[in-house]
Amino acid sequence: MTSVITEVPKAQGSAAPRATILRLMLGLALALTMAQLAGILPAWLHRLPQAVIPPTALFLDRVFDFVQNDLGLIYVTRFIAEGPLEFLLDTSANLLEGKRRWPNLGPIPWSATAGVAAVVGYALGGWRLAALGAGTCVWTALIGQWKMAMQTMSVLVVAAPLAFVVGLCLGIAAWKYRWFERVLKPFLSVLQTLPFFTYLLPAVIFFKVGPTAGAVATIIFAIPPMILMTTLGLKKVSHEVVEAGKMSGCTRWQMLRHVYIPAARTEILVGVNQVIMLCLAMVVLTAFIGMPGLGAKLLAMMGSFKLGRSFEIGVTIVLLAVTLDRMSKAWVVKQPQHFEKGTPWWVRHRIPLLGLAVFVGFVLLAQLFPILGSIGRKQHFSQGKEIDVVIKSFLALDGIRGVTEWLRWFLNVKVLIPFRNGMLAIPTPAFILMVVAFCYWLGGRRPAIFGAVFFSIVALSGWWDRSIITLYAVISAVALATLIGIPLGILAARSEIWSRRVLLACDTAQTFPSFIYLIPAIMLFGVNDVAVVFSVLIFATVPLTRYTVEGLRTVPPEMTEAAEMSGSTRRQKLLSVQLPLALPTMAVGFNQAIMFAFFMVIIAAFIGTQDLGQELQRTLAGTELGKNFVLGLNVSLMALTFDMAITAWAEGRKRALGLE
Amino acid sequence: MPQTPPVISAKNVWKLFGPAPEKYLAGMQPGRTFEKIRADGYIAGVKDVSIEVARGEMLVIMGLSGSGKSTLVRCFSRLHDISGGQIMVDGQDIMALNERDLIELRRNKMGMVFQSFGLLPHRTVLDNVAFPLEMRGQDRHTRRDRAMEVIRLVGLEGREDYFPRELSGGQQQRVGIARSLAIEPDIWFLDEPFSALDPLIRREMQDEFLRLQAMLGKTIVFITHDFDEALRLADRIAIMKDGAVEQCDTPDRIVMNPATEYVAKFTKEIDKARVVRARGLAAPLNGTAVEGQAIDGSATIHDLARLLVNDARVALPIADDQGAITGVLNRQKALDLLLGEA
Structure with a gap:
């Protein structure tokens, strides 16, 4: 904990009782730790004895069992899974990858899909997006991953619209009924911090293994941001537009349909973008419950250390992510265009017509030239083995190898292991006290109380050591990410061009499904703790850099100009004007980095960790829903503690600075 | 009204x-x-x-x-x-x-x-x-x-x-x-x-x-x-x-x-002077004898400035839209409004 405390600059002058309380808490924590080190602390004060830990998992299992079998929920969910949902998934799978199901039309030739992607890209954002759309399809087909990519996409095209519809409806309900919003809010916070493994097991149990479970987990995972964006957008509709609607004599339904939803178009479409990106990230991760597709292949390739193929699949996933992100973002800013009077209908509708023509054209061509329909096993241009050799021999170069091995040794022996052992040595009550002190110092009383409750629950869950190891990985990765990300952001913010470049790079990196970040980690460091920290580290650096640049760039120009006119040097300007004003925004980035780290550290269980993620992953193989939930909630509660404290600080600070 | x-x-x-x-x-x-x-x-x-x-x-x-x-x-x-x-x-x-x-x-x-x-x-x-x-x-x-x-x-x-x-x-x-x-x-x-x-x-x-x-x-x-x-x-x-x-x-x-x-x-x-209209400043007729050309009651005092300065009459008749005489305007009062009181 101490490492984090020293990094966050001191908040505004604290009142005397506050300082006393803080000193008291830290003093007590220190005393407990000292006693433990001296060996005079009774064991029950170091760790909660097994006897007092309530059998939460067993209890939860009973509850689930009751809901599942006695209440018969499983019949409902199985019906949905085997009925409408499976039907939709089968249809999309048939069309995209040619699964033998109704309507038995597919697979659509890859060239036709590529053509349509180009037309859609052109309609949304001109030639560049057209090239991106077509290019992604061509690459995927040529590299021989078309079928896998379409397996992934066939779930996505079902899950994303469903998540959108459900999210939209819940968002409207939350906006319409305040009580519903108040009930929903805590659920959404927990859902957004819950590790994805916790989504997967219930999905498997209630919706049977395979694409249906994957789709359900994906949908649930993608709904929260859609709800939030919908509510936000509807609340932001200008009241004059609303009044104009009322004065035009709209009924309630007409208000919603013709006034509110169209006026909230931008936020709703931003929600759509987030839904698509989260769906993609999740669909890739459903590989862990045996969903075929790009994720499964990547998992298999990484598992057998085939770096070349992993790299190729990684490129495909990244291209897909970037294409989907850019296109849906282009849709957000796309405004309707008017046509002059007398424009013929085929000019007005030229884009859909062009799309149709391209589609039909390629479908026909594919009949003549089968290569345009699908690219077979021997025909593709995958260079997996060659790339594998290149990567492995590059990594085996003396210089490179020396650096990575030294880094691995240094981080492991000098930093990570001592830090972890140190954290594990702290007695449970002392640790909770420190967390509470941190929350109190940063965010005040409310976050401190929540922190105390949340961490006590973690202690009572019986998974304390594993939770601490999870926390250790998060803290060390975020600390390292801070050391890299913030200076990088400060450097970039010095020039307009570099700010833009770095922001673009960060935005792009944020669209990658988190799984991708494991590839370079494994490449460089193999399968161990350092690789875990490294993958979390790159994942967490992105938001830190991004918000540092953004915070510094959005400092009002009057203030930097005033600093310059007061004769401050560049350094003085940065330290006494820009950084203090950028700090609340940077805190948002810091918070996101911690949330990302919690997310990533669980996925990294795949590499082999000893934390909660490992246990979580193990539950996937069985039916221990209760244990799965307890573990997931532990992650969620720890993440929420930090989230609350940092958000409270950032908001208070922003208000104090008059920035919002 | x-x-x-x-x-x-x-x-x-x-x-x-x-x-x-x-x-x-x-x-x-x-x-x-x-x-x-x-x-x-x-x-x-x-x-x-x-x-x-x-x-x-x-x-x-x-x-x-x-x-x-x-x-x-x-x-x-x-x-x-x-x-x-x-x-x-x-x-x-x-x-x-x-x-x-x-x-x-x-x-x-x-x-x-x-x-x-x-x-x-x-x-x-x-x-x-x-x-x-x-x-x-x-x-x-x-x-x-x-x-x-x-x-x-x-x-x-x-x-x-x-x-x-x-x-x-x-x-x-x-x-x-x-x-x-x-x-x-x-x-x-x-x-x-x-x-x-x-x-x-x-x-x-x-x-x-x-x-x-x-x-x-x-x-x-x-x-x-x-x-x-x-x-x-x-x-x-x-x-x-x-x-x-x-x-x-x-x-x-x-x-x-x-x-x-x-x-x-x-x-x-x-x-x-730009706001007040002649009829707003006028006094009721009450049997006063008025002479000469009537002025439009809806004109502002500012509109009438030149006339007010040049006309020698003490009181000016005010007419409504239909041309009926409705009141009488004291020239001095109007000039005071126009130029500020002396």
Whole structure:
């Protein structure tokens, strides 16, 4: 904990009782730790004895069992899974990858899909997006991953619209009924911090293994941001537009349909973008419950250390992510265009017509030239083995190898292991006290109380050591990410061009499904703790850099100009004007980095960790829903503690600075 | 003023913002000031207002921001539910209307123009203007014809397929005006319609507005914070402060006889000669013998400046629109107003 405390600059002058309380808490924590080190602390004060830990998992299992079998929920969910949902998934799978199901039309030739992607890209954002759309399809087909990519996409095209519809409806309900919003809010916070493994097991149990479970987990995972964006957008509709609607004599339904939803178009479409990106990230991760597709292949390739193929699949996933992100973002800013009077209908509708023509054209061509329909096993241009050799021999170069091995040794022996052992040595009550002190110092009383409750629950869950190891990985990765990300952001913010470049790079990196970040980690460091920290580290650096640049760039120009006119040097300007004003925004980035780290550290269980993620992953193989939930909630509660404290600080600070 | 019953009649209207306004109002002792009410945790948006608007009249409600003028007009159209008092529109108590009747009332009788236009960004000019017609279920063809008619009326012909963002502020407000006129409302509410526009455009739009009003003769409630605009447009002006009406009268009388110190502050810097019309300054005939050419009673003293300086008569006869002599203007009094008292 101490490492984090020293990094966050001191908040505004604290009142005397506050300082006393803080000193008291830290003093007590220190005393407990000292006693433990001296060996005079009774064991029950170091760790909660097994006897007092309530059998939460067993209890939860009973509850689930009751809901599942006695209440018969499983019949409902199985019906949905085997009925409408499976039907939709089968249809999309048939069309995209040619699964033998109704309507038995597919697979659509890859060239036709590529053509349509180009037309859609052109309609949304001109030639560049057209090239991106077509290019992604061509690459995927040529590299021989078309079928896998379409397996992934066939779930996505079902899950994303469903998540959108459900999210939209819940968002409207939350906006319409305040009580519903108040009930929903805590659920959404927990859902957004819950590790994805916790989504997967219930999905498997209630919706049977395979694409249906994957789709359900994906949908649930993608709904929260859609709800939030919908509510936000509807609340932001200008009241004059609303009044104009009322004065035009709209009924309630007409208000919603013709006034509110169209006026909230931008936020709703931003929600759509987030839904698509989260769906993609999740669909890739459903590989862990045996969903075929790009994720499964990547998992298999990484598992057998085939770096070349992993790299190729990684490129495909990244291209897909970037294409989907850019296109849906282009849709957000796309405004309707008017046509002059007398424009013929085929000019007005030229884009859909062009799309149709391209589609039909390629479908026909594919009949003549089968290569345009699908690219077979021997025909593709995958260079997996060659790339594998290149990567492995590059990594085996003396210089490179020396650096990575030294880094691995240094981080492991000098930093990570001592830090972890140190954290594990702290007695449970002392640790909770420190967390509470941190929350109190940063965010005040409310976050401190929540922190105390949340961490006590973690202690009572019986998974304390594993939770601490999870926390250790998060803290060390975020600390390292801070050391890299913030200076990088400060450097970039010095020039307009570099700010833009770095922001673009960060935005792009944020669209990658988190799984991708494991590839370079494994490449460089193999399968161990350092690789875990490294993958979390790159994942967490992105938001830190991004918000540092953004915070510094959005400092009002009057203030930097005033600093310059007061004769401050560049350094003085940065330290006494820009950084203090950028700090609340940077805190948002810091918070996101911690949330990302919690997310990533669980996925990294795949590499082999000893934390909660490992246990979580193990539950996937069985039916221990209760244990799965307890573990997931532990992650969620720890993440929420930090989230609350940092958000409270950032908001208070922003208000104090008059920035919002 | 015509003798027909008023179109809008408000009696002791209150609009309080706070936790339980009706209950508070019922238990409040009369005569409580705005500050006292605020100390009790309520904001008096509209405070005990009684006002009537006659058919074909243009009432301008003038006040600074926060004076409650926008709230009052929203009470007239029941965009706000009032906390106390009564508002009758065409003899109907609007608080007694159910949702359906209220929608019908708005669909057929009321039009409103907003300060920041309130246009729907995803609809073309034509679709924005046709929106109220669409809402009341008119078929596509009729509503297009009618919308085109009003678009021509406000001078936006040729722009009907544009989107709001492709238009200038003045043009956007023309769309807002066209939309509010599409259903041919009897009552026209305008909430600071020109405040968001640049001064030159504002002037142009005021002229345009006067032209439309001369043609259509609607009953109008016009809100502004600009005293010059109020003087320029109004039949009567109601000046509001802290939710209450300080004075409601014709421009002449407000300028000549401000009822309170607050109103006097507004009129102090005004060039009275440009506002006061000859008939407003005239004394009744009472059998006085007048001679010579009569002057037009609706001309302002400023309009008559040259005549007043050159004419040697002590008293000038004033004529109304029909040419009948209605009063007599003391030349010295008029000159005093024009040049300032000696």
